[in-house]
Ligand SMILES: Nc1ncnc2c1ncn2[C@@H]1O[C@H](COP(=O)(O)OP(=O)(O)O)[C@@H](O)[C@H]1O
C-alpha cells in the first residue's frame with residue numbers, strides 16, 4: 210500500500226480536475242494552489258514510516274477513489290447539536306451555504322473567498338496558509354489544492370460575543386467522495402468568543418473529510434473552540450486545526466470524537482506572545498473498529514506561557530486510539546509551564562490505546578510534566594457501586610460518565626456545557642449497550 | 646429464622662485459603678463483634694459476604710434471611726438488605742454523593758417493587774439522615790469520597806447505611822482513624838439503627854468502639870477461624886490480655 214500511496218496516477222487522481230470554483234481566483238491563490246499540487250505530488254499521503262503518523266494507517270484512504278463534490282447539494286438530515294439556537298453557519302461539502310445558515314449579528318463578519326474583494330480579499334491573502342503549510346503533511350497540501358471555498362469568520366477587536374457561534378460542516382453524498390472544508394477564524398484584540406464546529410455525514414459510506422482550520426487570536430482575547438466530530442460510521446476524517454495566539458490570550462479547545470471510522474485530529478497551537486495560556490482538551494468515545502488519533506503540538510514560542518492538555522478516551526469493542534502530545538519549548542521561552550495528561554479507559558479486552566509525549570525543550574527555566582494512564586474501569590469502584598445496589602451495567606455507565614466529567618467541566622459556556630454533557634451521556638450509554 | 650447464617654465458610658484467593666471454616670449465626674436484633682489480630686481474615690469475611698469476586702468461595706454455606714447468599718450478585722445482596730461499610734471506601738471522582746445515593750436508593754426500591762423517590766422526597770430524607778450524623782449539606786454535592794478525610798469517609802458510609810436501611814449491616818473497621826468526637830457521632834448513628842429486625846456485625850481489632858456500640862456477642866477470628874466466642878466481657882479481656890492467651894482453638898465452638 211505504501212507504494213500505491215506514492216504512485217503518481219493515484220496521487221493525480223485525488224487532485225481536483227478543472228477549476229474548483231466559478232473563477233480561478235486571484236494570482237496569489239493560483240500560485241498557492243499550484244505549489245500545493247506540486248507538494249502533494251511529491252509527498253503524497255503520510256505513511257507509517259513517518260514518525261508523526263506511526264500509529265495511524267492511511268491505507269484505507271488509498272484504497273478508495275474519492276470523487277470531489279463541490280455542489281451544495283440538498284441538506285442532509287439535521288446534524289446540529291440540540292439546543293443551539295444562536296448563529297449557525299453551514300458548510301456543505303466544503304461550500305458555504307447562505308440559505309442553510311443563520312448569520313451572526315454584526316459586528317461578527319462572515320465572508321467567502323469566492324466573493325471577496327478589496328480589503329477582505331487582502332485578509333484572505335494574509336491568513337490563508339500562513340499556519341497550515343502544504344509542507345507540513347500531504348493532507349494540508351491536498352486540502353489547499355482542492356478546497357472549494359474558504360470561509361472567513363471575523364470577530365473585530367473589543368467585542369464579547371455572548372452566544373456560541375455554530376459552524377456545521379456537513380458531508381453529503383451517496384458514492385465515495387471527498388470534501389475539503391477550509392475555514393479561517395480571526396479574532397481581534399480583547400475580544401471573546403466560543404465557536405462550536407460540528408462535523409456530520411452519512412453512515413455506511415466511505416467518504417473523506419479533510420478539513421483545515423486556521424485561527425488567529427489577537428492580544429488579550431479569550432477564545433474557546435469546540436469540535437464535535439460526528440462523522441458517518443465508515444468515514445475518514447482528517448482535521449488539521451491551527452491556532453496562533455498573540456500575547457495574554459486565553460485559548461481553549463475541546464475535541465469531542467464519537468463518529469468516523471478512521472480519524473486523525475491535528476491540533477497545532479503557537480504561543481506567539483508572552484503571558485498566554487492554551488488549554489487543549491479531548492474526549493473520544495469509540496466502538497467497533499474505530500480508530501481515533503489525536504495529535505497535538507504546542508509550540509511555546511515565547512516566554513511566560515502556560516499550556517494544559519487533558520485528553521481522555523473511552524474505548525469499546527475493537528476500537529483503538531492514539532494520543533501524541535508534542536511540546537516544543539523554543540530557546541528563550543523561559544517560565545514555560547506545560548502540563549499534559551492522557552487518560553484512557555478500555556471498556557473491552559480488545560480495545561487498545563497508545564499515548565506518548567514528545568518533549569523538545571530548549572530553555573532551562575521551564576516546568577514540563579506529562580502523564581498517562583490506560584486500563585479497564587476500576588474494579589474497586591465498580592464493586593462499591595454494586596455493593597450499594599446498582600446493577601452491573603448501571604454501575605459501569607455511571608463510571609464512564611464520571612470519567613468524562615472533568616473534561617466537560619472545563620467548558621466555559623454553561624449552556625454549551627450542559628448540551629455537551631447530554632450528548633456524551635447518550636453516547637456513552639450507546640457504547641455500553643453495544644458492549645453488552 | 647436468623648438474619649445471617651454462616652456454615653463452615655471457606656474462601657481465599659489464588660490457591661491460598663484465608664477463611665478456613667467460619668461458623669456464625671446472627672438472629673434479628675443482635676449485634677455481634679468480630680475481633681482478631683491484623684491479617685486474621687476479618688475483611689475477607691466482610692468482602693466475601695458482600696460478594697467481592699476477588700475471593701473464591703471453596704466451601705460452606707451462607708444464608709441471608711433463609712436465602713442462599715452465595716448465588717446472588719453483589720447488587721442482589723445489597724437489594725436483599727445486606728450492607729457493607731467498607732474499611733477503605735473508594736473515591737469516585739465525577740459522581741456526586743447525592744446522585745450516587747439517589748441511584749442506589751432507587752435501585753433498592755425498584756427491586757422491591759416500590760416507586761422511585763423524586764428529588765424532593767430524596768432531599769428531605771437526606772436532610773433528616775445527615776442531621777443524625779452531624780453532616781453538612783455540602784457533602785451531597787461533593788464527589789463520592791473524593792478528598793474526604795478519614796472521618797468523613799466513615800461518616801459517609803454510615804450515612805449510606807442509614808439511607809438504605811439494610812437488614813444486615815456489616816461494619817469493617819468503621820472506628821479506625823476516627824478521633825473521639827467522630828467516633829461518638831458514628832457510634833450514635835449505628836446505635837440509632839439498632840432494632841429488633843436488624844442484625845449488625847462489627848468488625849474491629851480495637852475494643853474502643855465496643856464502649857460505644859455494646860455488642861451482644863463477641864467472636865475472635867484467628868487464621869480464618871472463629872476460635873472463641875463470648876459476651877462483651879470477652880472484648881475487655883482481649884483488651885487487657887491481648888490475643889496470645891487464646892493460642893488453643895476453642896473446640897467447644
Ligand atoms: N486481595 C488480596 N490479595 C492477597 N492477599 C490478600 C488479599 N486479601 C486478603 N489477603 C490476605 O489474607 C489475609 C487476611 O486479610 P484480611 O482479611 O484483610 O485481614 P484483616 O481484615 O483481619 O486484617 C492476610 O494475610 C492478607 O494479606
Ligand SMILES: [Mg+2]
Pocket residue numbers: 687688689732818
Ligand atoms: Mg481488615
